[in-house]
Amino acid sequence: MAEEETQALHCIGCGARLQTTEPQKAGYLPAATLAKMQADPDADLYCQRCFRLRHYNEVQDVELTDDDFLRLLTALGDSDALIVNVVDIFDFNGSVIPGLHRFVGDNPVILVGNKADVLPKSINPKKLTNWLTQAAHAQGLRPVATLLTSAKKGQQVDELLAMIEHYRNGRDVYVVGVTNTGKSTLINQIIRQLTGVRELITTSRFPGTTLDRIEIPLDDGQALIDTPGIIHHGQMAHYVDQRDLNLVAPTKPIRPKVYQLNPGQTIFLAGLARFDFVRGQRSGFTVYADNQLLLHRTKLVNADDFYARHVGELLQPPRAEQLPDFPPFVRFEFTPKVKSDLVFAGLGWIVIPAGQTVAGYAPKGVDVLLRKALI
Incomplete structure (x- = not known):
């Protein structure tokens, strides 16, 4: 129609x-x-x-416009509530809500790191929780608690509900997050827990089911309020075709790949990012990205020409039909003093030994940054 x-x-x-x-x-x-x-x-x-x-009993995410985003965040500050902020552990920088700390006011925040199941088992959960808390602090957010979950597998949902009950003190609970964090999947797991997963429920009427909120009743008359996914324009997911979203949102545990590189070598992460070993000594570099993402090694001196000839074909995604609108690469150079991760927001990261000079490229608008190595 x-x-x-x-x-x-x-x-x-x-x-x-x-x-x-x-x-x-x-x-x-x-x-x-x-x-x-x-x-x-x-x-x-x-x-x-x-x-x-x-x-x-299934919630589907709905994206907010920038104006809706500001209206929602302002409403958070005006409320007396517990805030549950869901982020994607695999893509913290692409899933953090810009300026959230300025809007929540005195309301306590629980930080939920979702998709813990896709990270390698070699990552210590306690270390990861501490890192996530520190990353939130760097954004100005001071969570009262941090929890790792896998919404897809329903892991830690009971723990999250207990944590919510502990901190809400009879108040409403707002669940917020950007798109592609798995927030709706987590909400669906919570609904199943609260309504009885063993019962076949064919109709559900949650009060306040409006465009910008879904209220899930709690026992004391308050509500757990789901909000639509906020659009973060720096997510790599916005630059790939829907058919390729699995490559920037892994669903299975990542298997790291180790490359022994000499200075003057390049690795392309499909056509979505590029890594150059600029200067240093022959070293091992470990790539953490979706297991199906194409990684192609070539010489740095030929890299520009190679990309121009093969992007959209051998180097895919992006697909050929996307190339007219695909943003140009932006280059970032680093020489870490300690072992670090070079992060391509939403795509993965490469572990860099100390003292090596490297460069990372990503589409304009997507973060490339250095952090202390997780592993």
């Missing part, structure tokens, strides 16, 4: 204007579904997100 034909139709669950063209936006439902609903005079008009919530 044409977009203009749906202008007067709104979802009775969340109030969003129904539309059939943008699945990731509010009010979406397939055109055929809308036509079927309109053919039945007794049918209730629900968007796909609200339909799945009502019938399957």
